[in-house]
Amino acid sequence: MLHTRRTLALTLAAGIAALAAPAMSRAQAWPTRPISWIVPFAAGGPTDALARDIADHTGRQLGQTILIDNAAGAGGTIGSTKAARAAPDGYTFLVGHMGYMGAAPALYKKLAYDPVKDFEPVLRMPDTPLVLLVSTRSPYGSAAELIAYAKQNPGKLNFGNAGVGSTSHLVAALFASRAGIRITQVAYKGAGPAMNDLIAGQVDAMFDQTNTALPQVGARLKAIGLTSEKEMSQFPGVPTLGATVLPGFETSTWFGLYAPRGTPKEIVSKMSDAYLKALEDKAWTQKMAAQGIRLLPTADASATALGQHTASEVERWKKVAAEAHISLD
Structure with missing residues (x-):
């Protein structure tokens, strides 16, 4: 009986390892095709322009093209919902913004996504x-x-x-x-x-x-x-x-990059590392600073920092919206 239990345990462990191996292999090989960053605003606006600039420099570090998907409407909540429902395979990300990732839960009684629970924070962009x-x-x-x-x-x-x-x-x-x-x-x-x-x-x-x-x-x-x-x-x-x-x-007005919940941590780390590597281009960062864009210290740009900031901003704007009776429903 003891031998049977041990055999069963070893068989289950081997099966779990076999299932996990393809996912780990995919994460290690990532990216093998173009990546999509969803921007929930129309092309040509300030959020779109900033996202395209950062995507270009980050994509160079990854050796892969990052495409901008403009999914505009409803104050950014349409594109955010699309991102939350995307496959967590590392090929879809959301360019987040203070409005739809911080204030939206206070402005909409029924929101199809949760900025904290439905996403993996990746990195905080310049604000x-x-x-x-x-x-x-x-x-x-x-x-x-x-x-x-x-x-x-x-x-x-x-x-x-x-x-x-x-x-x-x-x-x-x-x-x-x-x-x-x-x-x-x-x-x-x-x-x-x-x-x-x-x-x-x-x-x-x-x-x-x-x-x-x-x-x-x-x-x-x-x-x-x-x-x-x-x-x-x-x-x-x-x-x-x-x-x-x-x-x-x-x-x-802060910005951050998010991935659908469940995206492999290895992919999140690779994307974050590519962005930080891109920031070593001083000519680029000086150009952004000259335009009034604020670059953040590396520690404040981390996935952990973005997650904490998102949660605190959701609570902050709930109080402001309640006091000022601001609602979009």
Whole structure:
């Protein structure tokens, strides 16, 4: 009987090993064909442009082409759902974004995916802080003056944003909550129309990503506060909100690469290593930095760091959305 049990155990172990061997072999050989990165926005936008740039440099390190699959719609949730349901074979990844991987659970009552449970975090990409903007004709020369006016005139300060649930909408809500002020948010169909009305003086202020706002600052817009932890050389003389009016205030439009849950760890590691190797190209990283894109230390770009950041952001935006009564359902 004892001999039979031992034989059965050895047979089961051999069977498990035989089943695991092909998967391990595939992970070791990966990638043998082009890889797809799903970007849940239309081609030509800032997320798409950043993803294509990083995919190109990372693909070179892997010796394989990384193709961008633009699966746009519903604030990025359509593409995210597609990625969550993809085969975990290392050939489909999701380029994640603060909106649909951080804020979406707070904005949608029924979401077809869970940013934490349905994905394997791979790496955190460079992010873009935001900048508080007013027109050059605006009477406000600082964030302190803006807040002082709002406190004396509740609801009269108008903030433009790129649409309900957009980064600019959520960050303005966070800003108002932390400052203890009541503002009126004006939603547009995209950042472009909102920016145009800000320049024209139709709205009083707006938050925008540093990389897209940079070309507009000076001639037509004034930057009066940054959401970054430290000041940025691209915005000389512009203080951070955390160092002036809102101690500890920091946020950014962050990006990360995710794989469907169950993707082999060996593949996740290979993709992450290829990206870190690509970052050794100083000419490339300096070009990104000059555009207002913030590169992260290696430790902050790891899969573990991305997983922790995703979970904390989901909780953060649930609180903000609840306080500001923001919903997309």
